[in-house]
Amino acid sequence: GESVGLHLPTLSVQEGDNSIINCAYSNSASDYFIWYKQESGKGPQFIIDIRSNMDKRQGQRVTVLLNKTVKHLSLQIAATQPGDSAVYFCAENESGTASKLTFGTGTRLQVTL
């Protein structure tokens, strides 16, 4: 992950459509990945995680895909709802560094009615 700059990338999606949020990571030694959702005025909230021995994991309305070849992670949200509007962060953990996470830059998801 890299430090966020002044401007967060924004994804605008219509209610009911599917959303795909992407994240590129740089550390090939990372073996555990998490997606967090952060609403205004709140702390990051755990959504879903995936280990490096998997390439796909599904939760309720969310799916995380991991492509280790190109070091890419994505979060898919099905039937996006207004309550999904938030900033989404990916985080990675390097093998051997216990619980220490490195956070990505974040993507703002705006759901339009």
Place this chain on the structure above:
Amino acid sequence: DAGVIQSPRHEVTEMGQEVTLRCKPISGHNSLFWYRQTMMRGLELLIYFNNNVPIDDSGMPEDRFSAKMPNASFSTLKIQPSEPRDSAVYFCASSPSGSRADQPQHFGDGTRLSIL
């Protein structure tokens, strides 16, 4: 179940004053983390504890910052003296076991700190 609890939620103080932020991790969690979030730098790890012992404090900006964890249910982050550039949202997070990498961290709702 109660999540991570931070206090105060908001703090406004003048530069030079001492600031103490407090955190109560989730009961049974062995690891505790302090982060700082700003628009410019995003979410930065300041320090983390495992079983009340500081493991990595390389993210602490300077000697004005200190953190303690006197017991498994309480931690403090102190800034003395505070400066306007310390203004940020400070988050505390906890996870079940610091020795395992595949454990998500659970965050509190943060303390919004403004130094005038």
